[in-house]
Amino acid sequence: MLEIIDNADLSAHTSLRLQGRVDRLIRVHHPTELADAKRALRGAFRGLLGEGTNSVFGSHIQGSMIQIAWRGIERISPNQVRAQAGENWDELVQWSLCQELQGLENLSMIPGSVGAAPIQNIGAYGVELSQRFSELEAVHWEHHERKRFRLADCFFSYRSSIFKQLSHQGWIISQVDFQLNPQDAGDPSSVLHYAYPDLMQRFACAAPRNARELAQAVRSIRSHKLPDPNIEPNAGSFFHNPRLSNPIVMDLKARFPELPIYPDGAHHHKIPAAWMIERCGLKGQRQGDVGVSDKHALVLVNYGQASGESLLAFAQTIIQAVQQRFGLTLSIEPRVLLR
Ligand SMILES: Cc1cc2nc3c(=O)[nH]c(=O)nc-3n(C[C@H](O)[C@H](O)[C@H](O)COP(=O)(O)OP(=O)(O)OC[C@H]3O[C@@H](n4cnc5c(N)ncnc54)[C@H](O)[C@@H]3O)c2cc1C
Incomplete structure (x- = not known):
């Protein structure tokens, strides 16, 4: 049986617990119910939801989301x-x-x-x-x-x-x-x-x-090492670790000798985004209800009633700080859906 929840509270379905609602959330308990779910849409289909541990949603998602709930x-x-x-x-x-x-x-x-x-x-x-x-x-x-x-x-x-x-x-x-x-x-x-x-x-x-x-x-x-999402709501790593070609890495290493680098294939290295965020002095920093975890600099935390919009604004300040200091643009790992 489909479960239909109108004006669903997304904070209850995401590990970041950001304040937000979707017009309709349809929980599907068997793949054969997907056709029924399609008929039950209110407005446009806006995407899938598993457990919401890698998702950032805005305050109001217009349309319907489908939550996958079949198990075994x-x-x-x-x-x-x-x-x-x-x-x-x-x-x-x-x-x-x-x-x-x-x-x-x-x-x-x-x-x-x-x-x-x-x-x-x-x-x-x-x-x-x-x-x-x-x-x-x-x-x-x-x-x-x-x-x-x-x-x-x-x-x-x-x-x-x-x-x-x-x-x-x-x-x-x-x-x-x-x-x-x-x-x-x-x-x-x-x-x-x-x-x-x-x-x-x-x-x-x-x-x-x-x-x-x-x-x-x-x-x-x-x-x-990681903050417990049940106590400090988060989505795990918020940014990808940049994967760079060897000449770029060597150039960075010349400028920042302490930079940790990890080989990734013959021609690339990975660089820990957490290290760069920490070097920008942002570990443990807060802006309103959002902040960088003091346990791990790659994890952004909702410390109160934050919205997806405020979290993303804070993420932008981090991206800018890293860009200014290291000349690298961090990319966001979770799926982002704002409206
Ligand atoms: C505390 C914490 C620690 C984490 N640690 C790690 C880690 O060590 N390594 C790591 O890789 N990740 C980590 N993550 C990220 C997260 O656990 C994974 O990305 C996880 O796979 C997301 O599952 P979800 O069901 O919550 O996805 P959701 O957030 O619900 O959805 C994520 C994406 O998957 C899509 N999706 C969901 N279900 C389906 C489906 N059935 N078919 C097609 N698309 C679908 C959605 O459309 C969306 O694009 C961590 C997250 C947290 C909160």
């Missing part, structure tokens, strides 16, 4: 798992660990839904979704075609995929399949990834014995 996880072969789009990502991670499957442990505690995870190819602690992805099924909003997308079709890259391109924004991801490793398949340390600096430090004396131990370490590091 199953093991479709000894090393393949299928999860429905409305399933909570971290519950999938925990479920796979209970099934003695390894592969998703580094992606523990990332908020949001399974269906949104391929959109920006979620990643953390040295692993990206694309490395564990098998294929997905999507339904087209306009012509109702049902299609399977394999790895090569998705064009995954750093926090991006083909689904971010305008040409593919009509696809609604209905389920995602993952390729994982049964824990009894051999030496666990050979497939566990703990080369990321924080994890290396944690496991300096002994390698993690299994995926659960690695997942526990990731959870503990995340809890220490």
Whole structure:
């Protein structure tokens, strides 16, 4: 059954808790209900909502949004798992660990839904979704075609995929399949990834014995480093880390010798946006109800009754400060919809 909520309060459906409303929010509990949802629109279709942990909305969104709410996880072969789009990502991670499957442990505690995870190819602690992805099924909003997308079709890259391109924004991801490793398949340390600096430090004396131990370490590091969105509403990283070609990076490094740089392929490096924001003196700074977290400079927090508009105005002051000091223009990671 469709759930229709008129004049829906978006602060209740987003991790930033920004003040805002949409004319109609339609919660869909099965992909076959999408046709009914289309008939139930009030005004224009304005986009999809999973758990709203990577979204910034303005004070009034005109038209209707569709929230994907169908759930379910199953093991479709000894090393393949299928999860429905409305399933909570971290519950999938925990479920796979209970099934003695390894592969998703580094992606523990990332908020949001399974269906949104391929959109920006979620990643953390040295692993990206694309490395564990098998294929997905999507339904087209306009012509109702049902299609399977394999790895090569998705064009995954750093926090991006083909689904971010305008040409593919009509696809609604209905389920995602993952390729994982049964824990009894051999030496666990050979497939566990703990080369990321924080994890290396944690496991300096002994390698993690299994995926659960690695997942526990990731959870503990995340809890220490990142503000809890239930206490300080946020959307995780607000800006992408710039990926720059080697000559540009070397030029920057000559001007800022302490700049941390991370190789990314043969010809590029990634630069931590958090480091630049901190160097601009903005970590912990506030402007009205919004501010930069004092725990992590890449995280913007709604400290009260902020709107999407005020958060974005604050984000612009950060972008300008970084531009003036480093000559780089930061880009915003979450999806932004203002009207
Ligand atoms: C505290 C915190 C920490 C975070 N840490 C990380 C991290 O470590 N790594 C990382 O990569 N991200 C991180 N994020 C960002 C966020 O968790 C991910 O982007 C997540 O995948 C968003 O899921 P969602 O369901 O909330 O998406 P939403 O915000 O609801 O939607 C995001 C986008 O996905 C689209 N979408 C949603 N569902 C579907 C669907 N079924 N089919 C097609 N499109 C769809 C929407 O249209 C929108 O464009 C973090 C966020 C928070 C709040």
